[in-house]
Amino acid sequence: MAAVPDDASVADSSALLEASGLIKSFGPVVALRGADLRVRGGEIHALMGANGAGKSTLVKILTGALTADGGTITLGGRPRTFHSTSEARRAGLICVYQDPSLLPDLTVLQNLKLTATPISLFRHYLAELGLEGFDLQSLPRELARPTLSLLDLARALAIEPQLLLLDEITASLPADLTVRVFNVARQLRAEGRSVIFISHRLAEVGALCDRATVLRDGKTVGVVEPAQGGEERIVKLMLGPVAEEVAAEAASPSAPATGAVSMEVRDLKAGMLSGVSFMLRFGEVLGVAALEGQGQQELFDCLAGVRRPESGQIVVGGKARVFRHPADAIRAGVVLIPADRLQALLRQRSVRENIALPLVNRFSRWGPINPRREKRRVESAVKRLQIDTRVQSEVRRLSGGNQQKVGIARWLASGFNTLLCFDPTRGIDIGTKRQIYGLVKELAANGSAVLLFTSELPEIQLACNRVIVLFGGELVDEMPASEADEQALLRAAHGLPSEADAEQQAPEGA
Amino acid sequence: MVRLVQQRSIVVLIALLVALAGLIEVIRPGAVNANWVSNILEFAAPLGILAAGQTLVVITSGIDLSVANVATASAYIMASQAPFGVTRGIIAGLLVGIVVGLVNGVGVAVFRVQPLIMTLAMGLVVTGTLNVYSQASVRSVPGVPDVIHTLGSGTVLGYVPVSLFLWALLAAVLIVGLRGTGFGRLLYALGDNPEATRLAGVRGWQVLLANYTACGLLSAVAGIVLAGTVNAADLSLANVLLLPSVAAVVIGGTSIFGGSGSYAGTIVGALILTVLNSVLTLLDVADAVKQVLYGAIIVLLAAAYTRVLGRE
Numbered sequence A: 001m002a003a004v005p006d007d008a009s010v011a012d013s014s015a016l017l018e019a020s021g022l023i024k025s026f027g028p029v030v031a032l033r034g035a036d037l038r039v040r041g042g043e044i045h046a047l048m049g050a051n052g053a054g055k056s057t058l059v060k061i062l063t064g065a066l067t068a069d070g071g072t073i074t075l076g077g078r079p080r081t082f083h084s085t086s087e088a089r090r091a092g093l094i095c096v097y098q099d100p101s102l103l104p105d106l107t108v109l110q111n112l113k114l115t116a117t118p119i120s121l122f123r124h125y126l127a128e129l130g131l132e133g134f135d136l137q138s139l140p141r142e143l144a145r146p147t148l149s150l151l152d153l154a155r156a157l158a159i160e161p162q163l164l165l166l167d168e169i170t171a172s173l174p175a176d177l178t179v180r181v182f183n184v185a186r187q188l189r190a191e192g193r194s195v196i197f198i199s200h201r202l203a204e205v206g207a208l209c210d211r212a213t214v215l216r217d218g219k220t221v222g223v224v225e226p227a228q229g230g231e232e233r234i235v236k237l238m239l240g241p242v243a244e245e246v247a248a249e250a251a252s253p254s255a256p257a258t259g260a261v262s263m264e265v266r267d268l269k270a271g272m273l274s275g276v277s278f279m280l281r282f283g284e285v286l287g288v289a290a291l292e293g294q295g296q297q298e299l300f301d302c303l304a305g306v307r308r309p310e311s312g313q314i315v316v317g318g319k320a321r322v323f324r325h326p327a328d329a330i331r332a333g334v335v336l337i338p339a340d341r342l343q344a345l346l347r348q349r350s351v352r353e354n355i356a357l358p359l360v361n362r363f364s365r366w367g368p369i370n371p372r373r374e375k376r377r378v379e380s381a382v383k384r385l386q387i388d389t390r391v392q393s394e395v396r397r398l399s400g401g402n403q404q405k406v407g408i409a410r411w412l413a414s415g416f417n418t419l420l421c422f423d424p425t426r427g428i429d430i431g432t433k434r435q436i437y438g439l440v441k442e443l444a445a446n447g448s449a450v451l452l453f454t455s456e457l458p459e460i461q462l463a464c465n466r467v468i469v470l471f472g473g474e475l476v477d478e479m480p481a482s483e484a485d486e487q488a489l490l491r492a493a494h495g496l497p498s499e500a501d502a503e504q505q506a507p508e509g510a
Numbered sequence B: 001m002v003r004l005v006q007q008r009s010i011v012v013l014i015a016l017l018v019a020l021a022g023l024i025e026v027i028r029p030g031a032v033n034a035n036w037v038s039n040i041l042e043f044a045a046p047l048g049i050l051a052a053g054q055t056l057v058v059i060t061s062g063i064d065l066s067v068a069n070v071a072t073a074s075a076y077i078m079a080s081q082a083p084f085g086v087t088r089g090i091i092a093g094l095l096v097g098i099v100v101g102l103v104n105g106v107g108v109a110v111f112r113v114q115p116l117i118m119t120l121a122m123g124l125v126v127t128g129t130l131n132v133y134s135q136a137s138v139r140s141v142p143g144v145p146d147v148i149h150t151l152g153s154g155t156v157l158g159y160v161p162v163s164l165f166l167w168a169l170l171a172a173v174l175i176v177g178l179r180g181t182g183f184g185r186l187l188y189a190l191g192d193n194p195e196a197t198r199l200a201g202v203r204g205w206q207v208l209l210a211n212y213t214a215c216g217l218l219s220a221v222a223g224i225v226l227a228g229t230v231n232a233a234d235l236s237l238a239n240v241l242l243l244p245s246v247a248a249v250v251i252g253g254t255s256i257f258g259g260s261g262s263y264a265g266t267i268v269g270a271l272i273l274t275v276l277n278s279v280l281t282l283l284d285v286a287d288a289v290k291q292v293l294y295g296a297i298i299v300l301l302a303a304a305y306t307r308v309l310g311r312e
Helices: A008-014 A055-062 A085-090 A108-114 A119-128 A145-157 A175-190 A202-208 A230-249 A296-303 A326-331 A351-360 A371-385 A400-414 A430-445 A457-463 A486-493 A499-504 B002-027 B034-059 B067-084 B086-110 B115-136 B146-153 B162-180 B182-192 B194-199 B204-230 B239-251 B263-282 B287-309
Strands: A015-026 A029-040 A044-049 A070-075 A093-096 A163-167 A194-198 A211-216 A219-224 A261-270 A273-281 A285-289 A311-316 A319-321 A334-337 A418-422 A449-453 A466-471 A474-480
Touching: A015 A055, A029 A044, A029 A055, A029 A070, A029 A194, A029 A211, A044 A055, A044 A175, A044 A202, A044 A230, A055 A093, A055 A163, A055 A194, A085 A093, A093 A145, A108 A119, A108 A145, A119 A145, A119 A175, A145 A163, A145 A175, A163 A175, A175 A194, A175 A202, A194 A202, A202 A230, A211 A230, A219 A230, A230 A430, A261 A296, A261 A449, A273 A285, A273 A296, A273 A449, A273 A474, A285 A430, A285 A457, A285 A486, A296 A334, A296 A418, A296 A449, A326 A334, A334 A400, A351 A371, A351 A400, A351 B182, A371 A400, A371 A430, A400 A430, A418 A430, A430 A449, A430 A457, A457 A486, A466 A486, A474 A486, B002 B263, B034 B067, B034 B146, B034 B162, B034 B182, B034 B204, B034 B239, B034 B263, B067 B086, B067 B115, B067 B146, B067 B204, B067 B239, B086 B115, B086 B146, B086 B204, B146 B162, B146 B204, B162 B182, B162 B204, B162 B263, B182 B194, B182 B204, B194 B204, B239 B263, B239 B287, B263 B287
Parallel strands: A029 A219, A044 A194, A044 A211, A093 A163, A163 A194, A285 A449, A285 A466, A334 A418, A418 A449
Antiparallel strands: A015 A029, A015 A070, A211 A219, A261 A273, A261 A311, A311 A319, A466 A474
């Protein structure tokens, strides 16, 4: 391999955790083929890699959820092998995952007792995270997801770990809570303890981490200091030789399209959503920008037939439609790609069956399947999306990015005219992300209409022609992509007028 | 790779089947002969057909606890209507299965009743109604018509049971149908993830309704064949086959949580259970002990199976 720019000789003496040459395979699939990781005491260390690079496997080995096939782990200079997570926990290693792990039907207090968590320390860290006075009798089932993530984190902190692993914890957190998590991580560092931080958001890594270890194809390909312009290097290392190519593709924002109207929404009301009207044209990608919970979920659910609006009209192809079931929307050519890919996929079934599912979705298609025709359709979709797999394998064995591609490939195989993408790149690595945006643009260029919500505002310009902004359930702004830089979107998404407008209006008190 | 594991698991099951047969040969040398094989197949056929319907339902992550009651009722109605014409009897018997299956389907698919509750309750309703019917018609236990007797216990060329032909035909339809039709795909899809199936534009209730009806129909067929095999149609004919019908499915490798499995596995499962029964009978153990052993062996098999295959 290329020279790994690492100050190894210096680090050795102060290494808290040192993993070298870790190997792990699942049957014929090799997840790790020689991964190295060296974390110093009092360091926040990022673990980076594209989907399927082996990050999760490495984390699971470090925390005892999996045992490595080869390689060594030393903790504080002593060689260790963990056979269970509780063993790793006793040694001071604990991981907080993206999905909160509290049992939904026990109270928070009962959950804590289950894991023998010291309550007073838990309360202390909860206060650090901004949740002082939290009622321990509440049921996790009734709590918001960001709160659950914080509870999970406080529970991990309460055992005072030597090394805390944060696996994509910020993916489901709004910006203000992310800041609190960062502060706690910095505090651990100041106390001489260490944090391993995993995130797909490069800006977070740059702001928080001292060093970053980059994995690719199960191997460590470099250790980088992300702070001074290291982000570009990380991206290059993660992507490998294809990096330049893909980077070139992230083109300048496209101009608004002028095609025929695919879908017109008139005064749509549903739950949080209170009277939204807009038009979506063929040949354009219309971005939806909004903070968490501003009605975008309701909007997409109504348009896809998942939920019925309380009032308002959805006009597709010139006709007002009532979608009672997703099948109605699909028949009108409107298809949805949900944020949670597992919500849309059959995990135990093959890639082929997953992609072919809409091909058998009505009564008239219950009969024999023409295997040649199906194979042709599935394979052309797989090829177009470059899904990295043999089509016979189970979907649950694929990486997150490839799973999302399967969810998209399904509609390429069955055909559609309007694509609703709800945060399609959540928790997906940067290479796949760019691929997905490239595809979305290409679909629009070929005449489809695309409505795209993404929780990562900077990405709007990457894919869209035009943007609408939702705030408090209302459509508060619309702008061409060329004006929709992160700052403009952030202002609008917080319900603030644009800078130009703000200057015109006389400031009143606030 | 998945397919490989699945195929290997079938090989393991067949090996187990052969081992059990070997055990019989050791206990009583000369017992395993063409006649014995013929008998095993004859007794496995009704169970295999009953477990066929169960397989369809379990694949969708449901369960049908009324299969045995339906089989019993179908056989009894068939026999009691046969004096007015054998065809009429058979049609009446099959109708019982279709109607009960439809009701189960409406309950589960339209009114979203838990399959376990729905089918358990329907099983009770069926048995109760059958008792009322038998008392009202005040006849002795009806006899089984000759055609059915031949279907259930006749042989061709001395050894090949007639019921095997019916079973083989149904098996072919099911195995091919599950793999190669839209309906089969949708059963697996619903068992794996009903929400995803809905998002793909599938109206799941139609599939479930058809599926529970198919299960009812297969249960009726199984009951009629069984009546022919034992040459009687009493009020508790198939009731002992309820748990074996579930056990055959589970031993055959169909996940009780739905979304995966095959009828081929269930066939081997039904054969294993039948041979196991034959072993216990040969050992001449008391009925109570037999039940204990039977239960214990099923648990062990299921546990070993999960362990070997590493299913979650």
